[in-house]
Amino acid sequence: MAVTGQDSKSDGEKINILMYIMGEESEDVTLQFTQQPSTNIIFERFKFNSRVQNSGETIESFITSLHSLAEHCDYGMLKDQLIRDRIVVGMSDVKTSEKLQLRDKLTLTECITIAKQAELQAIQSKELLGRQTQINKISATRRFTGANKGFRKHSERNQYEGYTRTR
Incomplete structure (x- = not known):
């Protein structure tokens, strides 16, 4: 984030930027971390x-x-x-x-x-x-x-x- 000058942003904004850059695959990856085992x-x-x-x-x-x-x-x-x-x-x-x-x-x-x-x-x-x-x-x-x-x-x-x- 330091390269893009986005280092001063909040954690939530940084996550949103990262997910935007990753594209559609980011949703699948993040769902694996956030879902509780059923x-x-x-x-x-x-x-x-x-x-x-x-x-x-x-x-x-x-x-x-x-x-x-x-x-x-x-x-x-x-x-x-x-x-x-x-x-x-x-x-x-x-x-x-x-x-x-x-x-x-x-x-x-x-x-x-x-x-x-x-x-x-x-x-x-x-x-x-x-x-x-x-x-x-x-x-x-x-x-x-x-x-x-x-x-x-x-x-x-x-x-x-x-x-x-x-x-």
Whole structure:
């Protein structure tokens, strides 16, 4: 550009001058640099449709993953409905899935709310059952230990009085 005196031009103007000098071939060359590789819609949809909730994965994480997978699927206006369907079909909680399948006109928002509530309720139930089981174990241990102490005292007394111990 220094030879032609065009060195002071902006980068955009320099590119336009270069493309003009190159002629029609410049369009083919520049398209090779500017075009993004096309995504394989079929493969992206396969990844989306085969996604299921993994063991130990939270429903929140599963839903987030579905949203990011759906971005590359070109679903358009069906995107929310297909995410909703994938949540219902792919979630690990079978009871909640069945409950969602029975709902008429289920929206994505309702589906997410119900799934999150069911997961939270399951976590809380496990915690309550764990505490109840622990309380029952403590109560049973106290009863069992108390019964043994009484038996030992009775046996020891019998032994001292000259009686034989029978079991």
